[in-house]
Every structure is written in structure tokens, then in C-alpha cells.
Amino acid sequence: MILEGTVLRGRDFEPVEGRVVVEDGTVVDVEEATVDSTDIVLPAxxxxxxxxxxxxxxxxxxxxxxxxxxxxxxxxxxxxxxxxxxxxxxxxxxxxxxxxxxxxxxxxxxxxxxxxxxxxxxxxxxxxxxxxxxxxxxxxxxxxxxxxxxxxxxxxxxxxxxxxxxxxxxxxxxxxxxxxxxxxxxxxxxxxxxxxxxxxxxxxxxxxxxxxxxxxxxxxxxxxxxxxxxxxxxxxxxxxxxxxxxxxxxxxxxxxxxxxxxxxxxxxxxxxxxxxxxxxxxxxxxxADLNCGLVEPSRDAKLLVLDGDSDNLSGVHDPVRAVVRRAGHADVKRVVL
CATH class of the missing domain: 3.20.20.140 (Metal-dependent hydrolases)
Incomplete structure (x- = not known):
């Protein structure tokens, strides 16, 4: 499974354009690349x-x-x-x-x-x-x-x-x-x-x-x-x-x-x-001693994908602030658990 968009990577949630590669329920890579997606990918x-x-x-x-x-x-x-x-x-x-x-x-x-x-x-x-x-x-x-x-x-x-x-x-x-x-x-x-x-x-x-x-x-x-x-x-x-x-x-x-x-x-x-x-x-x-909560290799692929082009999130300059301060259930595009 590959998820593309702006990825909030690692413990600092660094926004990077690219893709998350998932194999057998585990994140194996976060690749920086130019992608055709406005999605925001973050840990569930x-x-x-x-x-x-x-x-x-x-x-x-x-x-x-x-x-x-x-x-x-x-x-x-x-x-x-x-x-x-x-x-x-x-x-x-x-x-x-x-x-x-x-x-x-x-x-x-x-x-x-x-x-x-x-x-x-x-x-x-x-x-x-x-x-x-x-x-x-x-x-x-x-x-x-x-x-x-x-x-x-x-x-x-x-x-x-x-x-x-x-x-x-x-x-x-x-x-x-x-x-x-x-x-x-x-x-x-x-x-x-x-x-x-x-x-x-x-x-x-x-x-x-x-x-x-x-x-x-x-x-x-x-x-x-x-x-x-x-x-x-x-x-x-x-x-x-x-x-x-x-x-x-x-x-x-x-x-x-x-x-x-x-x-x-x-x-x-x-x-x-x-x-x-x-x-x-x-x-x-x-x-809780769970191996999730971050988008980085070796973590369980429990991920959330938001629609960055929703009426609520379109035009956002800071995706981290947007997730925390304005996103909601209506912006959820996909949940990977």
C-alpha cells in the first residue's frame, strides 16, 4: 500500500511531499517525491x-x-x-x-x-x-x-x-x-x-x-x-x-x-x-506501550489521511496547525488501522 500527499513525518511532524510505503501493516519507508495529491497523511x-x-x-x-x-x-x-x-x-x-x-x-x-x-x-x-x-x-x-x-x-x-x-x-x-x-x-x-x-x-x-x-x-x-x-x-x-x-x-x-x-x-x-x-x-x-503514533519506518501503519482539498482545509499554509486547530471528522478521507 502506498499513501501519497503531504506526510507529517517523524516525531516533529515535518511536512514533506511524498509517499508512505506500507508492507504487511508496517511503515517501511517515507519517500520524498513530487506527487499529484493534496492529501495530508499523519499518524492515527x-x-x-x-x-x-x-x-x-x-x-x-x-x-x-x-x-x-x-x-x-x-x-x-x-x-x-x-x-x-x-x-x-x-x-x-x-x-x-x-x-x-x-x-x-x-x-x-x-x-x-x-x-x-x-x-x-x-x-x-x-x-x-x-x-x-x-x-x-x-x-x-x-x-x-x-x-x-x-x-x-x-x-x-x-x-x-x-x-x-x-x-x-x-x-x-x-x-x-x-x-x-x-x-x-x-x-x-x-x-x-x-x-x-x-x-x-x-x-x-x-x-x-x-x-x-x-x-x-x-x-x-x-x-x-x-x-x-x-x-x-x-x-x-x-x-x-x-x-x-x-x-x-x-x-x-x-x-x-x-x-x-x-x-x-x-x-x-x-x-x-x-x-x-x-x-x-x-x-x-x-x-499504552503501542508501536504506533508516528509516521516513520518500523512503526505500525495506523494512519489517517485527510482531504487537503476539502472546503475546510483548502488553502492551508501550515498543515500541522491545520490538523490541530481546524480539521474535523468531515475532512477524513481514509483511516488505515
């Missing part, structure tokens, strides 16, 4: 934090606080999840997953409620789709054992030492929410030495120093933080200290669109377009 996205089960409750709970919406065990989200049948949940999740795949997402990291049954449900929803789910179970050690790791709600919600140790022994991924509504749960979360933190809206200087020293990655979800009114994560401070990835968080609150998440991230903060595109691709891939 990795959505580093999702709650896809919320697909049954889109835009529910207007005006509620963060705790009233999502705090376990009796936030609105958790009550609605308990009320829904397994088949209703699976059908709703599949619709969101189809939307994510069509929008160029190669993979996502899911904090999956519902114990072992919840892990099984999202795997059933994924059946036959090409988007890859890195599923982190919640609530019980058995869910971790059935999943790709464990996604903890937050250090204030319980003692996660045992499940953290079990996750480490199983060589699986452990992520935890921290610093979403205040800084109080950040130090306890860092004490667990997680594989990554989620949100970090309210880090204090000590927390930033600890993150830098430990090199623990952070996943930010700016749109979700705006909806729940907790603030905007300090992207510059985080980017200067560690790996930062991008997630769309609860489908209840926002569409699982990486295009929209990138636009918000770059327009609300001083993060550059290249930094934000890195957050949406290779940084998330590295957190």
Missing part, C-alpha cells in the same frame, strides 16, 4: 483516557457538580450504568467506538466500570472493529486480571496499594485520576508510582517537582475539565516536566473526538500545535 490518534460506558447517558446531568456526576459509587453516571441492561450498554458503546474509528483513532485507553462484566462488555462492543482498546478494569482485583490493567478512580476513594502491587506483579498498566478538583489527592496518587496520572488540573510546585523527578506521564482532558468547572490543566508546566497525552474522558460530557480535544488544548493554552499533535498520537501510544 491514540485517545489516552476514555469512559466509553457513559455512551448510554450523553448530555445527562446538566448543572450537576463533578461529584454528583461521576463520583463512585452513586454519582449520576454510576446510577445510570447500573440501570442499563448489558445489551443496551454494549450497543451504545459500539456506536461511540464506531465514531472514534471513523474519526481516525487507532487506539484508546479505557477506564472501564463494572468489574469483570464491564471488561467483557467493552470487548464485546469492540468485536469486529479495528480500533484497539487498552482496557483498564476498575472496582475489583478480578477486573484487573481480566483486563489490560487497572484504572483507579482516585486516591481519596480508597486504598489502592494491594491492587497496585498486583498490577505491577502482573506487568500490567496502572493509571489513576489525580488533581482533578483540588490538589489533595496528588501526593497519595504519586506515592503509588502509577504508570500515568489523569487530569492534574491543580498541581502545586511540589507535585510538579515530583512528577518531573519520577517521569510519570500525565493525561489531560481539557474539555471535560471545562464542563465540570474544575479549571484548565497547566499544560505548559506539565509539558516542561514530563510526557503529556490527550484524552476525551467521559462520553457523557463530550464527544470522543480527538479533533475537538486538540483544538481546545491548543487554543486554551500556549502549547504549540506540534506539542498537541504529539499529545494526541505518540505520547498516548507510548503510555
Amino acid at each position: 490518534f491514540v485517545n489516552a483516557h476514555t469512559h466509553i460506558g457513559d455512551s448510554i447517558a450523553k448530555e445527562a446531568g446538566a448543572g450537576l457538580s463533578l461529584d454528583e456526576l461521576v463520583a463512585p459509587p452513586d454519582g449520576l453516571k454510576h446510577r445510570l450504568l447500573r440501570q442499563a441492561s448489558a445489551e443496551e450498554m454494549i450497543a451504545a458503546m459500539r456506536r461511540s467506538l464506531q465514531y472514534m474509528q471513523a474519526g481516525g483513532q487507532a487506539a484508546f485507553v479505557e477506564f472501564r466500570e463494572g468489574g469483570v462484566d464491564g471488561v467483557d462488555a467493552i470487548r464485546r462492543a469492540l468485536d469486529g472493529l479495528d480500533v484497539e482498546g487498552v482496557v483498564l478494569g476498575r472496582e475489583t482485583p478480578e477486573a484487573m486480571e481480566a483486563a489490560d490493567g487497572f484504572g483507579a478512580s482516585g486516591a481519596r476513594d480508597g486504598d489502592f496499594d494491594a491492587v497496585r502491587n498486583a498490577t505491577r506483579e502482573a506487568n500490567k498498566l496502572f493509571g489513576i485520576h489525580a488533581g482533578e478538583r483540588d490538589p489533595d489527592d496528588i501526593n497519595p496518587a504519586l506515592d503509588l508510582v502509577p504508570d500515568f496520572l489523569v487530569h492534574m488540573v491543580h498541581p502545586e510546585p511540589l507535585h510538579l517537582e515530583r512528577v518531573a523527578d519520577s517521569e510519570i506521564p500525565v493525561v489531560v482532558c481539557p474539555r471535560s475539565n471545562l464542563v465540570t468547572g474544575v479549571g484548565v490543566p497547566p499544560l505548559r508546566e506539565l509539558l516542561d516536566r514530563t510526557t503529556v497525552a490527550l484524552g476525551t474522558d467521559n462520553v457523557m460530557l463530550n464527544s470522543p473526538s480527538m479533533f475537538r480535544e486538540m483544538e481546545f488544548a491548543t487554543k486554551l493554552t500556549d502549547a504549540s500545535a506540534r506539542e498537541v499533535l504529539r499529545m494526541a498520537t505518540v505520547n498516548g501510544a507510548e503510555i
